[in-house]
Amino acid sequence: MTQSAQTKSTRLTLDQRTLHQADVCVHCGLCLPACPTYTLNGNENDSPRGRIVLMKGLAEGRLDANAPVLKHLDLCLDCRGCETACPSGVIYHELIEESRAKLNADRKRRFDEKLIRWITGRVMTRPKMLKLALLPARLMQRAGLWGVMSKLTGAVLGPRVAKMQQMLPASGPLWPKAIDERFEARQPKKMTIGMLSGCVGSVMFGQTNQQTAELLAHLGCEVRSPREQVCCGAIPHHDGNPTEAMKLAKRNIEVFTDCDRIVIPIAGCGAMLKEYDHLLRDDPAWAQRAVDFVSRVRDISELICELDPPVPPHALPMRVTYHDACHLAHAQKITAPPRRLLAMIEGLEVVPLAESDLCCGAAGTYNLMQPEMSTDLAVRKIENIRATGANICVTGNVGCAMQIQSQADAVGLDVQVMHPVELLHRAYLGDTETTDAMV
Ligand code: SF4
Ligand code: SF4
Known part of the structure; x- marks a missing residue:
């Protein structure tokens, strides 16, 4: 390496x-x-x-x-x-x-490392920049040129850039729209939820965000997703830029001041939001505000369990397996709630996955910086998924979804990666599109 x-x-x-x-x-x-x-x-x-x-x-x-x-x-x-x-x-x-x-702070870096760090720090954390950067790739996908172009540029710019290109979902809108800022409760209101859409999440997983908001509204929540929200800060935090992470944390604390709960369907961002108290512990003006903020943050599976939902009315006769995202299982210690919710869906068979909580190799931007180890771990995950015989893998983090889906596609394994919210949305609201993948 x-x-x-x-x-x-x-x-x-x-x-x-x-x-x-x-x-x-x-x-x-x-x-x-x-x-x-x-x-x-x-x-x-x-x-x-x-x-x-x-x-x-x-x-x-x-x-x-x-x-x-x-x-x-x-x-x-x-x-x-x-x-x-x-x-x-x-x-x-x-x-x-x-x-x-x-x-x-003191490290000298190779050109491709600098390029990846610039893209992750300056482009991925800004949804408009990310949409702009993805536009040529989306156009090439539509023209059927993406496979050739990504191979060529990957060969010239190195394995890190090649891995980034491999991670791009096979299709997606040219210019993804943000979800509405407000969703009214469709039952007697239980609480007001502030929802973070995420940077990469809002651009590549808009459907999951939309379904999260619709599901919560269906279960009696008013959902607000203000435009003023910013990146959760995970990328600068893990990239050694605490000053930027603190700035973003303060902005989000201000934006979500009057919400009963703050939710995000992306485990990596949720883990970061729950770190704000640690991040701001030495700032007297913000430390207590951060503690209060963290006490209101929930992963989507935690929040739905807290709402004590009824049994979903629609059966989903499917065979799925569940991968524990590290930022959910290890960082947030959440393993039971997603499984409990999936078990409520009539007809859904959840096949246990060996090493379900062993990292798939995504790990934020790790897959771009350490593509060899990342791919070795993805291969191991895919073999474990293959052994379950399930053709749907459910997971609650976008990074894992992109990593697992791209590796499954690379080896020709017929597996779709889905977020638990997609299945719950269908089970509660009766969608008919039961084979749409998350990516
Ligand atoms: S060796 Fe590992 S498990 Fe044992 S105390 Fe150290 S960190 Fe914990
Ligand atoms: S890679 Fe190993 S040492 Fe690093 S966080 Fe994971 S378990 Fe701990």
């Missing part, structure tokens, strides 16, 4: 509260089988325990941030599978995220 140039040999200075997480680790190794990178390559340095030792060594000045050390840290997916497995309660993501943010 090509490696970025190393940083200058400076000491990594971590917040004492973050460094404490490394001290909590007792090196028991119980997290190792839960780690996707260690599972694939068996290298202790690519395990949570190994990486904690590396980060502590950097912080104590015993190690230099040289290329081999950075390679092991770069290969971490920040999937948080290790946190779920850890009996000592190590909050690993605080260590890796702060280390990355501080190490990133």
Whole structure:
């Protein structure tokens, strides 16, 4: 794997509260089988325990941030599978995220890395820019030229760009429309919901956003999705730009001040919204507002369960399997609510998926920065899905959806990836389009 140039040999200075997480680790190794990178390559340095030792060594000045050390840290997916497995309660993501943010400042990068980071940071976080950037690709798809063009540009610009092109869903509108700003409750009103549409979500998964709002309205909620909302901040946060992430967090806190709940059907963004209290903990003017905001954030599956919905009236005779998105299962500890909702749908058979909570390799922008490991994990996920015999894979995160769908398409596996909301929408509202895929 090509490696970025190393940083200058400076000491990594971590917040004492973050460094404490490394001290909590007792090196028991119980997290190792839960780690996707260690599972694939068996290298202790690519395990949570190994990486904690590396980060502590950097912080104590015993190690230099040289290329081999950075390679092991770069290969971490920040999937948080290790946190779920850890009996000592190590909050690993605080260590890796702060280390990355501080190490990133000094790093020299190759051209293709810079290009991907610019696209993810400056284009993907701005829906209008993203729509503009996607327009040529959509036109080429319609003209039947996308396959040839993406192969050519991927070959010239490298595997990261090739992976990004592979991730583009096979079809989509030329200029996706934003959902309405307001949906009235269609039953006696239970609560007012503020809904984030997401940056990539609003452009590529507008149908899921629309169905989320319609479903909540059907279940007695007034839904507001104000135009003033901004990116949740996950991309700058994970890319080592906390200042930008804080700016975005403050804007969203202001925009959703008067809502009973704040919901998003995208697990990655939901996990970020639930981190606002940590992000703003040292800002006296915002810390308490962030705590209040986080107390009102719900994943869509959590929120629907909270609404205590009736049994859906429409049966869906389908065979599906369920993939646990890391940002739902590990970051938000949500595994039961989506399964409970799917189990309420008459006729729906949910076949258990082996390693359902092992990362699929999407992990935010990881699949673009580490395309080889990402693809190896996608291949493993696809083989597990194939073994279920289901031709629909349900998951609650857009990154996982794009990763799994693109890999299934690449190997010719007849699987459609769908969001739980799509199935619930059909089960409650009686849609007839039961074979539309999420991507
Ligand atoms: S399970 Fe927890 S305590 Fe044990 S090695 Fe992993 S991070 Fe450390
Ligand atoms: S966050 Fe995921 S990839 Fe990183 S060490 Fe933990 S389990 Fe392994």
